[in-house]
Amino acid sequence: MIFRLNQSSGIPLYLQLMEQVKHAVETGALREGDQLPTIRKVAEDLVMNPNTVVRAYRELEHEGVLELKHGSGAFIKESGGGRAGVIRKARAVVQSAVERLMLLGLTEDELRRAFENELAQARAKTAIGKSSRG
Amino acid sequence: MIFRLNQSSGIPLYLQLMEQVKHAVETGALREGDQLPTIRKVAEDLVMNPNTVVRAYRELEHEGVLELKHGSGAFIKESGGGRAGVIRKARAVVQSAVERLMLLGLTEDELRRAFENELAQARAKTAIGKSSRG
């Protein structure tokens, strides 16, 4: 597992790290039980402070993506039954929707707004309120 | 046009303002040429600094939602052909997609991620890159 950061993107380093771990999990590059690179190793490789890596790992733990074991390391956590499969299906749905939306000639911002609006609506109606898998 | 802010929501006041103006435009409560409430009036009504209102209005101008006329006021701008109608159609598409996704049991975060991923894909392939209508 190797990470690549864009120092000048304006996106916080710890978020970039989180993003890459999540992506690796979703694509299957990282599986349940796999150990992630050491905090110190990542920090060294990417020439950054260990604390920043800690932040990424801790948030990922809080989201239920991985588990930190004091003195041992960081490990990918079971995400609960064919979650990866579900996410793949979801992608298909989203993809077709996005395609149709682009045909309507919406800008990316408008598209995102429409999405967020719906999400807010849905949140109000249903019980998906709890964000993340905590 | 009356605005309502949530001081303790953690969401920046100027963003809340922007949100409400956009929503009013999308629902038709505000139409092309309509004058928005004065910067000072909004600031007074909501007990906040005029500069914060300015920020909201300026960003909306930058996004092409309204137009600021020095000495005259702020006015809703034509958004180009039946844009409102298009946006309404888009909403329907998004709504059905979101509903299906929720049935899959995705959390809000996962849903958002899937959406952003697709958006990034689409951006790479097509020419919708330019965000906002500027």
Next chain:
DNA sequence: CAATGTGTACTAGTCTATCGATACACTATA
């Protein structure tokens, strides 16, 4: 021109997010 209403520009304070330095505590291994 005067008066009033409008947006604009400049400056500064405060708070938070982000990242870093460093020392501590747990675990595994021999």
Next chain:
DNA sequence: TATAGTGTATCGATAGACTAGTACACATTG
């Protein structure tokens, strides 16, 4: 028990976001 490898905790520096105070410039009306 010693040692090396791992995550943890606490504090500080810095930059940027957000909001505010105040004075300026333009437009409209009479």
